[in-house]
Amino acid sequence: MAKFNTPSLANSAPNTETAQWRDYLELTKPKVVAMLLLTAMVGMCLAVPSLPPAHAVILGLLGIGMQSAAAAVFNHVIDQRIDRQMQRTIHRPVAKGRVGTSQALAFGGLLMVAGFALLWVLNALVAWLTFASLIGYAVVYTVWLKHATPQNIVIGGLAGAMPPLLGWVAVTGTLDPHALLLVMLIFTWTPPHFWALAIHREKDYAKAGVPMLPVTHGVEFTKTMILLYTLLLVVVGLLPWLAGMSGLIYLFGSLALNLGFAWYAWQLKFHDRKGLAWQTFKYSIWHVFGLFVALLADHAWRAIG
Numbered sequence: 192m193a194k195f196n197t198p199s200l201a202n203s204a205p206n207t208e209t210a211q212w213r214d215y216l217e218l219t220k221p222k223v224v225a226m227l228l229l230t231a232m233v234g235m236c237l238a239v240p241s242l243p244p245a246h247a248v249i250l251g252l253l254g255i256g257m258q259s260a261a262a263a264v265f266n267h268v269i270d271q272r273i274d275r276q277m278q279r280t281i282h283r284p285v286a287k288g289r290v291g292t293s294q295a296l297a298f299g300g301l302l303m304v305a306g307f308a309l310l311w312v313l314n315a316l317v318a319w320l321t322f323a324s325l326i327g328y329a330v331v332y333t334v335w336l337k338h339a340t341p342q343n344i345v346i347g348g349l350a351g352a353m354p355p356l357l358g359w360v361a362v363t364g365t366l367d368p369h370a371l372l373l374v375m376l377i378f379t380w381t382p383p384h385f386w387a388l389a390i391h392r393e394k395d396y397a398k399a400g401v402p403m404l405p406v407t408h409g410v411e412f413t414k415t416m417i418l419l420y421t422l423l424l425v426v427v428g429l430l431p432w433l434a435g436m437s438g439l440i441y442l443f444g445s446l447a448l449n450l451g452f453a454w455y456a457w458q459l460k461f462h463d464r465k466g467l468a469w470q471t472f473k474y475s476i477w478h479v480f481g482l483f484v485a486l487l488a489d490h491a492w493r494a495i496g
């Protein structure tokens with residue numbers, strides 16, 4: 192039985208370089224947070240028949256963005272030891288010692304408190320649900336699940352899937368089953384998104400002792416799971432249309448994107464070639480972007496039509 196690492200805050204990296212503002216930006220995982228904010232904005236727009244109120248959009252996006260960024264900063268602090276062991280993450284600011292643990296914690300703490308306060312102005316439910324997502328990613332996933340089970344990203348993926356619901360609640364102050372359909376879309380998308388990358392970076396994860404699926408169950412099994420999840424995504428992708436929440440623009444857009452993802456997964460399983468896992472991962476990012484743009488375009492069309 193392979194021995195897997197548990198996280199530790201020990202910072203053995205020498206602090207030889209000075210931190211720049213870019214290091215602090217990098218700590219917030221800006222591209223991931225930008226995508227989370229797109230999904231949150233779609234949740235806000237779909238929550239109401241026409242346009243959501245401007246103050247809810249501004250405060251909501253700022254608050255959800257700051258809390259997501261704070262979660263990403265805490266993830267860098269907690270993961271610094273394994274980040275130093277993986278090629279992909281070795282140059283990260285905390286792992287390299289350009290930003291110290293206490294500076295990063297102070298930065299993350301500031302973002303967390305400011306984000307919570309902004310959301311609190313809107314309503315208590317969105318403030319607490321967003322905070323729960325932060326804890327879900329920074330503590331439950333990063334500290335525990337990531338090192339405990341190869342299902343880590345399936346369960347932990349729930350935190351990253353929450354922003355459309357958070358956006359919805361920012362605007363309405365209440366939970367709605369339709370918002371859960373949007374969460375389900377990202378929840379089903381996350382395993383093939385991540386496992387494609389994990390196949391590409393399998394050696395990194397094995398070296399760092401992180402029990403990701405390709406390390407514990409092998410690459411072939413992981414490819415099968417990627418294919419199954421993309422097929423499930425084709426079905427889950429129909430739900431917003433079946434529930435009457437979205438129309439034909441979304442239906443055809445999502446079918447094309449989801450079948451495209453399933454095609455990548457099929458190729459990966461049965462006709463793999465060099466670099467295909469990485470291409471599948473890159474496709475997943477354009478895919479989730481396209482899916483949420485399709486939801487938005489469909490909603491706008493129905494609102495003006």
Ligand code: HEM
Binds near residue numbers: 279
């Ligand atoms: C537990 C859930 C998730 C895991 C484990 C995960 C994992 C990862 C990893 C490891 C990377 C880095 C790839 C690299 O360094 O090149 C990445 C990139 C990315 N992920 Fe995810 N992800 C998750 C959820 C999400 C969600 C919910 C979104 C947005 C809807 C998202 C959007 C992105 C984007 C946009 C990138 C590219 C970032 C860049 O190029 O800097 N991810 N993901």
Ligand SMILES: CC(C)=CCC/C(C)=C/CC/C(C)=C/COP(=O)(O)OP(=O)(O)O
Binds near residue numbers: 220259280328351353
């Ligand atoms: C408030 C709220 C919505 C919080 C969610 C915040 C958030 C940044 C979610 C994205 C998930 C993500 C990038 C996981 C990768 O972590 P990893 O540690 O497996 O990847 P890494 O090795 O690249 O750090």
